Amino acid sequence: MRAVRVLSAALMTLGLAAVPAAADSSPSPGESEDGGAPTRAGTSFRTATEVEQGQTATARASTGDYLYWSFPADAGQRPTVRATVRLPERHAAETWQIDVYDGLRRRQACQYGAQTRTAGTDAASVELECVLRTVRAWSEPWANDPLPGTYYVRLTALRLSTADLGQAVDAELRVESKDMGGAVAVDGALSEPLVPGVATRAGSDEGNDDPAVLAGLEPEDGWTSGRWSDRWIWTAAGGALAALAGVAGYRLTRGSGRPPGVPPNA
Template identity: 75%
Template structure:
């Protein structure tokens, strides 16, 4: 019974330790009162920075390329959602949202309507792209998502000539689910993939400008911690308790006390 009590207490303690690490860490809207961006860039270099959890808006014209950028850290699985508000009269249009990492490699969507066609005179079209989980480290030849800056590009493809230049409105929002230790890997990047950060001398790290200045609220983790450590400790504790319990069950009854021969 004592072994069972110790095992139950250990499970409860480790379960409580693991629970906060497995919680959803999707960034919440900023409470500082700062207004959300109301414009978009026209290239990677001029992409408008947006924070996760906040909706950005922009006006443009059919045929334009609209760009935004956002930071994504290890263990996050970003979801990009975009809504395009179309003019009252238009022909059938196909819109597409693409996501690129800090090396400008196009990232595949796990699922979501990345490309959609709006019927003639439809008021709007909604797009979505759920990326793969951001990894702390990857092989040089792989195209796995890595911590750093990500770019969102929204545009219409195959637009009829009659619709080119028509005004449109757009809304973009990025949210992330925290996948946790199930996506953890051994190794980490020396620097996140933020354009310009690796070319700055160390003594100018604080003052030199970079092409993307936003970072996660708690800074770049780059694989320093994940709940993988909690589950590893849990496994070790269970193995130790199993050994103690097995020994207690298999050692048999205690030896009887020796009786003095002259008693």
């Protein structure tokens, strides 16, 4: 019996010690459960909230606000931007739209997806999607091709009734990309990705020599900007196969090298 009591006391002690550890592992108030994803959105390009690809950013806003996020996209990626807006219980018909801009603030067209949708009076939420064109490593100056760098997402309602202005809504944003591989690779490359700075500097004192603050997020493996792709592998493999085919063709067509009528063992 004494051994049973000792074992029970030890188990209770371990259980009490595990309770604070479990409590410490839970996210603190205001901290996202999705790997520290942001829980707010900016109100302009300058204040756009940075979000990494694969995270689900959330924001509490009012109907009529402009919500801005930014994310990095590298060469060879085809980003897909998805947004969900949860509407109040009572509302009139509302039209919501997402727009995507590159680092030069040029509006990028969507290949496909429901970029604009109208939510009826009985709709609890509205879902939007924009699949961008594949990001190119280099482009002509006059072209509007998506290039490596920072991209901005703007979410807003286009047509609202006066009664709906200011009502609370919950918004979610998620960006994911598909790697398109060497099939979309080009020969040129940007010297630097299109990651804009801000007008203000890190310090407010006069004479401060700190550099301008840039957008802090970049792709997981860094900016490649077309330096490497599987296009090089396919090019090398094609060259090797061509060489082998040439050697095999030569061996098949060179002949025996003996004059006609001479037996092989002569």
